[in-house]
Amino acid sequence: QEVINRIAAGEVIQRPSSAIKELLENSLDAKSTSITIQIKEGGLKQIRIIDNGHGIKVEDLPLLCERFTTSKLRSFEDLQQISTFGFRGEALASISHVAHISIITKTPDSSCAYKACYADGALSPCGRDGNKDPQPCAGTNGTQINVEDLFYNVLTRKRAFGNANKEFRRIVDVVSKYSILNNHVSFTCKRHDQKSPTLHTSQTTNRTNTIQNIYGANLASQLITFSFENTDYPHSVEAIISNTIYSMKKFLFILFINNRLVDNVSLKKAVESAYSAYLQRGVHPFVFLSIKIPPNNLDVNIHPTKKEVRFLHEEKIIESIQEQIMKKLQESSS
Ligand code: ADP
Ligand code: MG
Secondary structure, three states: OHHHHHHHHHHHOOOHHHHHHHHHHHHHHOOOOEEEEEEEHHHOOEEEEEEOOOOOOHHHOOOOOOOOOOOOOOOHHHHHHHHHHOOOOOHHHHHHHHOEEEEEEEOOOOOOEEEEEEEOOEEEOOOOOOOOOOEEEOOOOEEEEEEEOOOOOOHHHHHOOOOHHHHHHHHHHHHHHHHHHOOOOEEEEEEOOOOOOOEEEOOOOOHHHHHHHHHOHHHHOOEEEEEEEEOOOOEEEEEEEEOOOOOOOOOEEEEEEOOEEOEOHHHHHHHHHHHHOOOOOOOOOEEEEEEEOOHHHEOOOOOOOOOEOOEOOHHHHHHHHHHHHHHHHHHHHO
16 A cells, blocks of 8 residues: 555655645745745755745644645635545645655744654654654744655655756746746745855745846846736736747746646647747747636646646637737737
């Protein structure tokens, strides 16, 4: 059974950056305004994420890493979401089957923080005394999660990540993208042995400020921002795209659907071809899209942790996004 759990967990958590993505989303769900991430050896030795969100109640700690344990399904609407968006409560469980987790968390109404440790979906002792119960300790409001020795029990997987720097760059890339979507949150990402962070964003009211912080003022000064809604094929889109002049090193396509970083190959291709009529050779665009779709229009059969996402009226929606982008590029280049 443990082997099966481990294989299932490996499907959800494929590499350090996929663990980061899940942990980030949890911190954001907890309404954090500040999130700090510290990485040791590309995340394989340690991932530490510290947030100032609403914390976890001590009575929720014992079952926290059990599969399908979630605090996010309370209303009927939420129940509808589970039947459509698929699975919930799998991230921490999965991580606990392929790593050691320790958590320190404090809710605002608790007088102290609590520490708990996990392995294989259940509480495990934090110290040598063998006691598994969450222990009171000092701490500030919010949650600190340590993930240590990722894939320690899946050696084939662990060996696949030879280059810690490369994994660290992937992590920074994921955090950067989430920081653009969540510009009202301050993000810090650093290697444990570094003094100054590789990525640091402040809370800002404007996504282009965050883009400027990460990709530079040159790009930020060449952006076109627009949004639109469509009620026939219900969706809304917020777009920030580079004009026909500015060029990235390569085409950078950032896609969020319902606040989750995903891929959609057809949409990416459609966006690329929208540019092709206006671009000189060797010019690579920057495109950030945040699309909202009613959750019951997302494909049920695709696991939410899989990056590629399909949705209802996909062709129509892609077409309308392509059209809008072409329109904006034409306006800006004429
Ligand atoms: P899900 O996010 O689908 O509920 P997870 O396995 O990602 O499942 O998390 C399980 C539960 O742990 C969440 O529902 C939430 O209650 C709690 N949790 C995890 N991380 C945090 C955090 N950073 N702050 C507050 N609560 C958290
Ligand atoms: Mg989660």
